[in-house]
Amino acid sequence: MNSTPEKPTVSSLKASIERVTSVHRWTDKLFSFRTTRPAGYQFTPGQFARLGVVSGEEILWRAYSITSAADDNELEYFLVQVPGGQFSEQLKNLKPGDPMLVEKFSYGFMTTERFVDGEDLWMLATGTGLGPFISILQDPTVWQKFRNLILVHCVRNADELAYQELLASLPFRPQLAVGGARLQLLRATTRDTRVAAGNLQGRITGLLADGTLEAAAGLDISVEKSRIMMCGNPEMITATRELLHQRGLRPCRRTVPGQFVTEDYW
Ligand SMILES: Cc1cc2nc3c(=O)[nH]c(=O)nc-3n(C[C@H](O)[C@H](O)[C@H](O)COP(=O)(O)OP(=O)(O)OC[C@H]3O[C@@H](n4cnc5c(N)ncnc54)[C@H](O)[C@@H]3O)c2cc1C
Ligand SMILES: NC(=O)c1ccc[n+]([C@@H]2O[C@H](COP(=O)([O-])OP(=O)(O)OC[C@H]3O[C@@H](n4cnc5c(N)ncnc54)[C@H](OP(=O)(O)O)[C@@H]3O)[C@@H](O)[C@H]2O)c1
Structure with missing residues (x-):
């Protein structure tokens, strides 16, 4: 499911640039964060979003289950910091106001x-x-x-x-x-x-x-x-x-x- 890094190109338009609105740290390894919700974004509870972060000249993409309610005006995710993990390491110092790419579609069949x-x-x-x-x-x-x-x-x-x-x-x-x-x-x-x-x-x-x-x-x-x-x-x-x-x-x-x-x- 995890994809290889991607050069930031026109394909990035499949996503919108959202903003982190809050970060909650449960332990030194576990955290949740919320982002603004892309305009018109639809999902069914149980589905996941694909998030992107810019790393050098590339965009990294990973899948994250959505924890927020379907009618919430923000999107929320619950993550573990994987030691040495390419994507999760990028989020170590995540803070409100940071950008987050969110693909325009939701995915998954666990509903x-x-x-x-x-x-x-x-x-x-x-x-x-x-x-x-x-x-x-x-x-x-x-x-x-x-x-x-x-x-x-x-x-x-x-x-x-x-x-x-x-x-x-x-x-x-x-x-x-x-x-x-x-x-x-x-x-x-x-x-x-x-x-x-x-x-x-x-x-x-x-x-x-x-x-x-x-x-x-x-x-x-x-x-x-x-x-x-x-x-x-x-x-x-x-x-x-x-x-x-x-x-x-x-x-x-x-x-x-x-x-x-x-x-x-x-
Ligand atoms: C459909 C789907 C939904 C996902 N939803 C979430 C989610 O809601 N929260 C979340 O933290 N991750 C989730 N993941 C995993 C996420 O996509 C990343 O793989 C994870 O954040 C680690 O990314 P990384 O680049 O840091 O390390 P990677 O190189 O992607 O992973 C390195 C290794 O870390 C371990 N690992 C990865 N994710 C987890 C995890 N969640 N818990 C325990 N060990 C793990 C595995 O051994 C994996 O091989 C989901 C994955 C899929 C396919
Ligand atoms: N959670 C931490 O404090 C911690 C600390 C250091 C590193 N990490 C790293 O962070 C990542 C995520 O760790 P995580 O603890 O969230 O996820 P995890 O390793 O999947 O463990 C979560 C739970 O699932 C159980 N589990 C593991 N394998 C199982 C199996 N085959 N069948 C049934 N249950 C199973 C674990 O039990 P067991 O305890 O019996 O395995 C644990 O209770 C990993 O890469 C890990 O190396 C986590």
Whole structure:
């Protein structure tokens, strides 16, 4: 998905130059930032934008999930600083007012529109794979479409459990609450020596395989009821897909409805 650097040419017109409006640092490696929204920019929660930064004589492009709500007048993203990463290193000292190229189109198929039925929406995220679910969970139609919304966020250490306040506040937004769904937030850490009360310990794959996630949510994962979205580490997605396959769940295809959709970050 990541593209090679590009000389700034007329093809840059596929994007508009937006401005960073705010930067929030969660940890020394994790941060969110907001930009102005390109005129007429449309996206469906779960999709990603392609952002560009000028590096010397080149423009670097990378994909970033949009975390803001579809009706927000800005766009927001949640990133990790990859050590030595060409693009993310460029954003180390990002500040309000900085320029950011934003491609005019949004991309991606990890949206809830892909599910034609189902009662329980499971959202499984590692690290910054949380991002698209922040947008999806601010969509009132999702709270109407499903009876249960279960967000599972797995990180190395508890300080990386970002967006907790926003997530906890969602059931109190009248436009979401009216949909009637119940939101459950399941947090897991893998490298904490002492696990905070209420958090799970272990990788999503292990917690799914041994039944911990279903027990914690009080819900079974089944072909009939469960619809599952997975985002983040590609190895987590490959292994989880295999576990779901063993239980009879299938990916959504263009013409064949299924039970899960995925977004690999690399
Ligand atoms: C569809 C899509 C959506 C994406 N959305 C996001 C997002 O919302 N937030 C975000 O931080 N990144 C996201 N990414 C990854 C992003 O595009 C970049 O790859 C990332 O910012 C690192 O870029 P880089 O040039 O610094 O390093 P790269 O050279 O691109 O990556 C170096 C290595 O870093 C690791 N890596 C890259 N991204 C991540 C990540 N997010 N978490 C953990 N390890 C990673 C991988 O091992 C990768 O091989 C997304 C990627 C895709 C394909
Ligand atoms: N997060 C940090 O504090 C930190 C520190 C130094 C460098 N980095 C670098 O930053 C980048 C992103 O790190 P990240 O922690 O956000 O993302 P990550 O490495 O994908 O880890 C996020 C979560 O996914 C889990 N995970 C990893 N592989 C998995 C698999 N195959 N199956 C199931 N779960 C899996 C991890 O568990 P495990 O802990 O068991 O792997 C962790 O809980 C990486 O390039 C990393 O080297 C991050």
